[in-house]
Structure formats: structure tokens, C-alpha cells
Amino acid sequence: QVHLVESGGGLVQPGGSLRLSCVASSGSIFSINRMGWYRQAPEKQRELVAATTTGGSTNYADSVKGRFTISRDYSTNTVLLEMHSLRPEDTAIYYCNVDADTLQSGQWTYGMSYWGKGTRVTVSS
16 A cells, blocks of 8 residues: 655645645555646546656646646655646646555555545635
8 A cells, every 4th residue: 555645735826836745655665657646626527637657757738738847756755746827727636646566465566556635726816
């Protein structure tokens, strides 16, 4: 089991910036394959915002390209999402997601997906 704790959400005016942080931890040995951020706006489906793999590749939703930047700190198992030029349509609950392999009782479990509880981002004047 990998636990994810998000922080950094809040209320910001249009054009403003926020930084989201997500720290992954576990009581077991684990290896992260991919870390990402998703969001879910009211009455909409959850969608990918940005993700980064251990190999260093990143991908972004078209709607956030050029405004959001995802980065990862390997030493602390942290993924950050820098959000700039925020728009009202960015308002949503943002969820951290991790794809990881875990070692428990001498056995590896591969490619499990874990979710944080979410942090709310509201862009409004």
C-alpha cells in the first residue's frame, strides 16, 4: 500500500498561481513508475492533468500546456504541479495518482494505482 498526501490547493484569482504537492510513502519497499495529477470538476469526469514517468517523460492535457509544469523529487517521492495563469475552468478537485510496484511479504506486486484524497482548487474573483 502506498499512501499519498496532497497539499497546496486553495482559492486564487484568475491569472494567479498555485503549487500542488504530493508526497508518497509506504510501510513497504516500493518503486514508483509514474506520478501524476488528475482533476475532477463538478459534474464532470476525472481527467488527466499531467503525469511524469520514472524515465523522465511528461505529458499534459492540452488545456494546461504552457501553463502547468509537473516535476518530481526522487529523493522525497514528491510530485509537484506548478500552476500559472489559472482560469476559472481550472476549478476542480485535484488528485494525486501514483503507479508503483510494492514488495510485501517477499512478493512484488506490480503496477498498482494509488490515489490521494484530493485537494480543492478554486479559481474565482
